[in-house]
Amino acid sequence: MGKPLYLVKFIIIGSQSVGKSCLLFRFIDNKFKSQSTHTIGVDFSSRVVDIQGKNVKLQIWDTAGQERFRSVVISYYRGSAGVALVYDVTNRESYNHITNWLSDVKSLASPDVTIILVGNKADLTEQREVTFLEASRIAQENGLLFMETSALTGEGVEEMFLKCTRTIMTKIDSGEVNLEHLGVQISSDSGNVTKKPGDSSNCSC
């Protein structure tokens, strides 16, 4: 049997046009999605990454930022191990909405979820409305990871997803989090044996 594959669900949320779809496209295809249109409901893509020698398949849900899709979007919070909460560094309104997004996550996602606050469009230095320092303070006060990114140049994008996934995997390794609540599954490389952590079949005793 091959190496185990960890299946980790990840969701990208934030106000409309902050660059959620472009961040996902950059992470999956390493290209800038120049003709990005509003997401309708949710889309998803996946990529396998190596985290400290472990194969981790990130199943990443890209959600619509438009308010009219809120009820669809929040139904995807449950079972997410990681959340990227994105704002646009050139749009203070998108930053001001972080508290609303956070209260949704806190009430609907697993208490064990790992959240990374992401300030996107960092390439637009002239139009910047939100400083690195103020956002990093908010992140610290709320126990969030924090990074600035640019889906346009690629700066910070890979590291943002990897940083969040490393934190999730460290919590799993230390037994700090409940895998069932997080929705994390472990399967063989071939994908035909699926074991849930805690299954008696995993016990070698």
Ligand SMILES: Nc1nc2c(ncn2[C@@H]2O[C@H](COP(=O)(O)OP(=O)(O)OP(=O)(O)O)[C@@H](O)[C@H]2O)c(=O)[nH]1
């Ligand atoms: N300069 C710059 N523009 C970006 C960046 N990321 C996204 N954009 C632009 O921002 C706009 C919105 O990007 P999307 O990725 O569609 O935004 P979204 O958050 O997925 O939007 P919704 O689906 O409506 O919620 C597009 O015109 C992108 O070209 C970035 O890092 N830098």
